[in-house]
Amino acid sequence: MSVELDVFVGNTTIMDKEVYQLWLNGYTVNDAVKVRIEGGVMEECEASAEVLLSDTMDQYRTFQMCERLLHHPAKLANQLLFQIPPDRQAMLIERYYAFDDSFVREVLGKKLSKGTKKDLDDVSIKTGIMLKSCRRQFDNFKRVFKVVEELKGPLVENIRQHFLLPDPLARDYAAIVFFANNRFETGKKKLQYLTFQDFAFCAGQLINNWTVGAVDNMMEDMDVDLDKEFLQDLKDLKILITDKDLLDQHKSLVCTALRGKTNVFNEMEANFKNLSRGLVNIAAKLINAKDVRDFFIDLVEKFIEPCRSDKLTSIDVNLYLTHYTNSAHILDTFKHHTVWTRYMGVIKSCILRMYHD
């Protein structure tokens, strides 16, 4: 004796948020039923395990049928098969495209290729996120990447329009796409302390200031690549460390401004040349794609770690960077003010964001 067939179809498609989440998280039907039983829904509604199983299977089936539409969220709005109220549609899309920070940290900056996908089982074991869910998240990244890659115009806006995502989520995806495209290294041990949101913030800074789209909205090019011209210009900043006079002058200006304002003045003074060299060298090397990848690791090694070993607080760092940036403008022989501002603005906010334990 067995139930051979069991379906329920509503004119308005019924979807339970909780079950949807379990499905997204990659639970099998039986595991989902267990979770629901533990959740106490049975007592609440005078239901039996049998009823729960039937409901869960049914919902899973519905989600599977919807999944194809969720791959092209715009289709969800004008398909006829399921009658889903707009707020529900938004919920479905948002949750489908939501991801785990711990997962994204693992693949951030990696090439979204088949090879990476094959390694997902390791990621799954490491993060404790079910493989199914990992695959979904990975495929989402890849899908968004593929669609947006070829599009003109602002990245975030493109993502929001094509995938009908809420703004914060669209920004996160922009960061993921941006990282994947530029292959930033994020997996090194020294970077482990950084969260996805740290990187997303930095990506936002880079997208808004260092890409072609950042200077000229009308440009044909897109937001995913860094502005080559700008990277070229960055080489000119080298003068700040190669010209001995300029370096000394810069140092004395900064020290004058800092004196008496911080407890760690001595450390700052002692380290000035070292830090300055670090930052300017990063700038000068960015023209090489390989060094772009190491951007974050360089920031940590060349700047954040030295500061940390000197026990600077983030207020100190802020103070230092502010004066470091501003003082350069007062230098007589330094002419690359725009490039400097564009560079240091991003560097400063990235470092500040990354400056934590």
Add this chain to the structure above:
Amino acid sequence: MPGKLKAKIVAGRHLPVMDRASDLTDAFVEVKFGNTTFKTDVYPKSLNPQWNSEWFKFEVDDEDLQDEPLQITVLDHDTYSANDSIGKVYIDIDPLLCSEAATVISGWLPIYDTIHGIRGEINVLVKVDLFNDLNRFRQSSCGVKFFCTTSVPRCYRAVLVHGFVEELVVNEDPEYQWIDRIRTPRASNEARQRLIFLMSGELQRKIGLKVLEMGGNAVVGYLQCFDLEGESGLVVRAIGTACTLEKISTFPATATHPSNSSPSKDMKEPGFGEEAPGVPLSSGPPTPLRAQTFSSFSPSKSYSRQSSSSDTELSLTPKTGMGSGGSVGKEAGPLKALLRQQTQSALEQREYPFFTLTAFPPGFLLHVGGVVSARSVKLLDRIHNPDEPETRDAWWEEIRQEIKSHAKALGCHAVVGYSESTSICEEVCILSASGTAAILSSRFMQDGPPDTEHRFEEVVSPGCGFCHIPYDELNIPFPAQLTYCYCCRRYKVPDVLFTTIDLPNEANVTGKGCLIQARLCRTKKKAQGEGNATAISSLLPFLEYELHTQLMNKLKLRSMNALFGLRIQISVGETMLLGIASATGVYLTALPSPGGIQIAGKTPSDITYEQHISTMQKKINDTIAKNKELHDINPPEVVEEIIGSPIPEPRQRSRLFRSHSESSDEVSELDLSHGKKDAFVLEIDDTDAVEDIHALLTDSPTPAGFYSCNTEIMPGIQNWTSAIQMFTSVRVFRLNANLTNQGLNKIFSDLCENLLKSLYFKLRSMVPCCLCHLNFTVAIPEDELIQVAVTAVAMSFDKEQPLENGKQSGEKTLIKAVTENDEQLQFNLELNAETSSSNPRSSPKGLSEVGSHLSARDRCSSWIEQLKLKAHTIRRGSVKTTSSLEKASPLPEGRSRSLRSDRSYSGSSVAVVKMTPLSFIPGAKIIKYLGIINMFFIRETSSLREEGGVSGFLHTFIAEVFAMVRAHVAALGGNAVVSYSMKECVFMENPNKNQAQCLINVSGDAVIFVRESELDSTLVQTQSATTHPSNGGEGT
């Protein structure tokens, strides 16, 4: 004569990839009607083609317009090989043929393929220019409106109810033709779909003709069914109730249509509601020509019945006259008798005084006798000549005669809530018909006595009158306990009342109702041919009896005394018979309070045995008490009349009752004048009773916050919110071999119970809510499989407001009902007055034209012009009104609507279409009926596993069917389907071959509704003069 059908193919979207190489499709469209085909250009390399074709014009007879669907085929062009079909769309253009329904079909319709399901959508525009034809001998019946709704549709009023119409057409099933061996499954499925489309078109046209012949202009309660008889053919049959309807409208009156009905009649015959005291009838000279207008009343065919071969008449027919009744009161003098005779004579002229309606205009239904049903087992043989379906006709005629005689036995002249069904297994077919014997007022019948005389009877009993027994007290057709009515104390009522109709609005009810279901399984031996048929027909009476007993017990257990919406379905399989009876139990205030259930032992010597009985008795008593509380049943009489326990005196204990069917002398012993209630006694000794009791106690109560019923609405619940959720659920259960009857019963019962539990769980977010119109259908798709399908609607209601009606019995509700009628009535009259004054020339003049049109051919043209002119004003009028409704819904005007609806749902471009099996939408007013939706789909797969197994396959298919219904309704300009039902869901699988096939037939009425709140503001804007109660037309 001719009409011009015009179609334009605008665009496609979401097409499937047909060319693997390019991942694109080169699509073009074939538009076919009858034998004419047009093609669009190929739109190369796109999944979203923009054809924007010219208007394809078909000049055709209106007969063909009614029969044929417009067939749109989307194909992929292939230079080197044959073009691949992407899918098809069938468009029923019937709604466009009626001036009052839709004017254009425009919108995105799913492209459907029987193998792949929905494959993209196509945007089309379809219009019809119809030249009015006044040929008396015409074969078409354009303009007759069809409604699935089994009551007078919400924005109409009944002028006349003519009576029963039926028709059936037969054909060979393409699936069983020799050619099927060489053609593809797709071709075969399409041939079938197309044939059924054609047959239902033809059927509808023929029924329409009969309606015109009777002088009506509409069919209400239209019920169309398919019998897939396999080798022996395909039968499509339909029944309905012919009516003359008149539109109640906020728009200028559109009540005149080219029908044969006498215009004077349309105006003068008082419709429902107009008769309440104090309101003047619409004035005018008495109609002079009443008798002359209609020459033929007989809805039946003149086929002779002799043709049915004797070997098919094997069996037959457990007679059941269920229910019980009261008597003609002694006060009823000769006048009443006279009146009855008159009405009766009016009805007797009809061959079958049957009505498919389940709800009636106030004052139409006078008395209810009880349920009448008839069944007959037949052996199918091949239909030799499709043009003369005599055998099938004769079969049904036989059954209808029997129903008629049952009704007569109950002292009734009419049968209401009438329906017919079949169950087929191989070559055996069970035909069933059932209804409720009743006495109707002649008010809506054309030959009835003048209404003035009739008033006498009405004044008596708005809230309880229908319960008063129609039959003679001294000549009761079956044993029943009669008492005086608990409302008026003047007439006799039965102790229980079973009916197939909805609870009348004006009925006095105590507490709330609930779904009551009896389920039964009986094994039978495998047999062939006649032996099989005989075996089945000998089993049937037992099955019915058992079901009846179960119903009765469950009714008592819930402390209720009446069943409404009773529907008994018996399904036949090779090795078993399944029976399921569903109804909504209520406590009618007019009927006596049911006594408890008393268990009696046969051998009272054993002490443990006594104990066993007494614990069981206690359990039952507890359940009854719990149920009373659950359903708010606390009639005041109980306290004063039943004192003490329901345990009967010792004398009675020894007596063995079994259900109500006691010997007749028992009945005469009872003291009728007191209405003393006896406990209902169950004898425990026999195993059946143990089983019964077990079944009684295993029915689990509905979870908190849920109510359920199988009628339109739940007695005792009124404040519905606008949240509704229609759903279909299907389960198939595989049985083990060698089960006993008991085992089977338990499994079947559990299956239904679990299904209900699942529904409650699914819909828990809607609490407090009621599952209305719970319609169970059972089938035995193959050996050891049981299929249960449910379609219903969940409706939320507001708990905050007190549920008044429940606790009030008697007069208060009664008065309320009367005043409501009053108000509604005034509203109608005012509107009528206004429309006629605002549009003075269309009605009277137009009508007089109709009166004299018959002979004068040359007048026809002027008549047509008049019509066109009127159509113009109508259209203009409606535009004016609807423009202020903008946000409300897709609007009747074609293009502007589609544009507007696109914009108004900014988030999504798909308009929301509500679906409900009920005839109304809570909190909303239906402002227009757009036509009937009647769709038939076949889906087949040979990759069952890949599509998610049987559940995945069926889930997708049902979702697709819903989607197609919604799309077609939206294309007609509607925003809802009411009276929706899934009449057929035949599922077959062959998992070993990885194959499955399913056939689904659905129907309903496409409508436009507006929310009541929006309607109010609109009305204030458009016609500030009219003030009316906000719930004017919306009786709950």
